[in-house]
Amino acid sequence: AIMTFTCHNNHVSQVRHERGKRLWFDVSEVPVDETIVNAELRLYQNANYTLRLPTTYTVTIYLVLLDGSQKELEYVDSINTTTGNEGWLLFNMTGPLTNWVVFPKTNRGLYLSVHAANRLSHEMQPEDIGIVLAGDRESEKQPFMVGFFKTIGVNNKKRNRKTRELHRRKKSDTESSYPRNPFSDPESLWSTRSCQMQSLYVSFRDLDWQDWIIAPDGYHAYYCKGECNFPLNAHMNATNHAIVQTLVHLMHNEVPKPCCAPTKLSPISVLYFVYEKNVILKKYKNMVVKSCGCH
Structure with a gap:
């Protein structure tokens, strides 16, 4: 099975770095007994020839951890790109998606960081190198995540029935204190233009x-x-x-x-x-x- 997830963004108020973007995906509809084969985050980059040297940049994806631990961000994946690049940037998200499905309360989203390849301390806005973010006008170039799943058989489903029931109870217990989407109202995501x-x-x-x-x-x-x-x-x-x-x-x-x-x-x-x-x-x-x- 294949599932796609739309992206929502917001600034990370409790993270030191302010010149980045927060990406959040609602994965609550993924059954806990699905086997995640692979997951990808895709960001679209428009070519930007207005920037001067350096022309090579590193785009890094971090997992946001706001659970009281000393470490605020956890490295997920990165890719090098140039200002002349036009197309989709792919990042491996298998680990974060697996973690969010099993432990939904830990889903605090991702942090997108962009900096010059030879200046790691100088962080830039993703838009400066042409990356399209959630909420931008180019609707078909919005960030998204795609997951590939292997559905288990009937016998295994019976075996994991208790696991699903436990997950539902756990999810129900946390719904009142932990919103599905901490950045926006899910009802507002519905579009009257959708099928x-x-x-x-x-x-x-x-x-x-x-x-x-x-x-x-x-x-x-x-x-x-x-x-x-x-x-x-x-x-x-x-x-x-x-x-x-x-x-x-x-x-x-x-x-x-x-x-x-x-x-x-x-x-x-x-x-x-x-x-x-x-x-x-x-x-x-x-x-x-x-x-x-x-x-």
Whole structure:
């Protein structure tokens, strides 16, 4: 299975370095019994030819630790880049994601640090070398994390049932004191433009079918509408194919985005005339949209 996670940022108020960015990911929807095969953080860098020498910079990702220990930041990964580079920067996030899923209370996010390769003490703003941050206008270049999971079998699921129940109880106990997202309200993340179900009532009279349909007079059919923009969150019911397609779309614009379409349909029963004499009650499949998703 593949899951993507949108990014939220904020300044790290309790960390000494002020010229960096805080990146936070809500991973609470990852089942605790999923095996994490790999995880990546991706940051987009626009080319910036306005900066003078030095042209080589180091981008470093740290794990934020605010648990009372003396160490405030823990090194995760780093990469060297130049001001002329254009494209995605990839960082290994397997360790932090695994830790956040097992111990959700430790999820204090990441710290992004940028400095000249030969001046480690001089920290810069990520935007200075063209890195796109959360909240910037370039929506398709926002930072994101992608996780690759191996789902366990049925027998192993039974074996780990107690582990899941313990995780749910632990999560429930901490929800009141520890917010899922310490930087923003999760409800505000919902976009009315995202793929979702819309109301639609179909009147058989409007279709001029009242002469042969006895009942019902109409029904609530609903329909799917909205965008399938990256990242595809859990409420979008995206398939693995759709998630991969959005990743490819980020690299190659000629590949279209996934489409918003029904993921579940239900039947309705219709009473109607046949040859003006016989009456038949028939159930028609796939008539009502029950849920929508990106495909």
